[in-house]
Amino acid sequence: MNDSSKYKMADAPEGYAGEGFFATKLSDVVGLARANSLWPLPFATSCCGIEFMATMASHYDVARFGSERMSFSPRQADMLLVMGTIAKKMAPILRQVYEQMSEPKWVIAVGACASSGGVFDTYSVLQGIDKVIPVDVYVPGCPPRPEQILDGIMRLQEIVKNESVRRRSSDEYKDLLGSYNIK
Ligand code: SF4
Numbered sequence: 001m002n003d004s005s006k007y008k009m010a011d012a013p014e015g016y017a018g019e020g021f022f023a024t025k026l027s028d029v030v031g032l033a034r035a036n037s038l039w040p041l042p043f044a045t046s047c048c049g050i051e052f053m054a055t056m057a058s059h060y061d062v063a064r065f066g067s068e069r070m071s072f073s074p075r076q077a078d079m080l081l082v083m084g085t086i087a088k089k090m091a092p093i094l095r096q097v098y099e100q101m102s103e104p105k106w107v108i109a110v111g112a113c114a115s116s117g118g119v120f121d122t123y124s125v126l127q128g129i130d131k132v133i134p135v136d137v138y139v140p141g142c143p144p145r146p147e148q149i150l151d152g153i154m155r156l157q158e159i160v161k162n163e164s165v166r167r168r169s170s171d172e173y174k175d176l177l178g179s180y181n182i183k
Contacts, residue, residue: 010036027165034078034104035160036066038153041077041101043094045084048111048143052083055146065153074100079156080133081149083110085118086126098133099182103168106160108152109135112142134176 013032015024040062042052056062056070071077074097086094098107109129112118115138117127129135136159139152167173177183 028161030165031161031163034163035157038065038067038079038106038156038160039069039071039077040067040079040081041071041074041097043080043082043084043097045086045090046113048083048113051143051146052081052110052149055149060146060150062150062153065150065157067153074098075102077101078105079153080105080107081110082107082114082129085113085120086129087124088126089124091126091129091132094129095132095182104160104163106136106156107133108137108139108156110139110149110152111144112140115140118142132180133182134180 010032012022013024013028015022015028017023042049044052054060056068062068067079074080078101080098080101082094098105107129109115113120113125114129115135117125119142121127126132137152137156139148141148144152
């Protein structure tokens with residue numbers, strides 16, 4: 001039997017409710033929709049990717065967050081999850097994938113390697129993906145458990161929910177991309 005009481009619905013944004021109406025800000029409605037339908041592009045190169053597979057599977061069930069729809073096409077994803085060691089040779093590919101994603105887009109660095117190079121403080125490994133693309137959320141751990149990856153997604157949901165619809169055309173955002181030489 002389907003017990004609907006165990007499912008928690010997304011909270012409505014702040015607003016004014018009355019008989020037969022509910023009024024709120026456009027930004028809040030757009031934020032609510034975006035935050036609960038983030039489509040992941042898994043850029044998995046090593047062990048952290050295996051933790052993400054567990055996060056996707058039935059026990060942790062990332063579908064509870066509206067993110068079960070994987071995309072391996074950058075143009076149909078808005079949440080880039082970078083999981084694993086990124087060699088310097090691979091950095092331009094990661095950057096190209098990021099550039100091919102449509103706005104609005106967000107990035108999570110999953111695990112120590114993606115966040116900082118991890119234990120691989122060597123000439124060949126990129127010491128954090130934020131050397132080549134902007135990052136919104138960092139998930140610590142080597143490897144992070146699926147709970148930590150879900151925590152990272154929930155933190156990103158908070159960011160997305162509260163992002164103004166004007167942010168992507170702001171000078172501040174253009175300056176951020178400009179600092180990475182991304183147009
Ligand atoms: S952070 Fe640890 S588990 Fe994740 S890719 Fe690096 S070495 Fe592997």
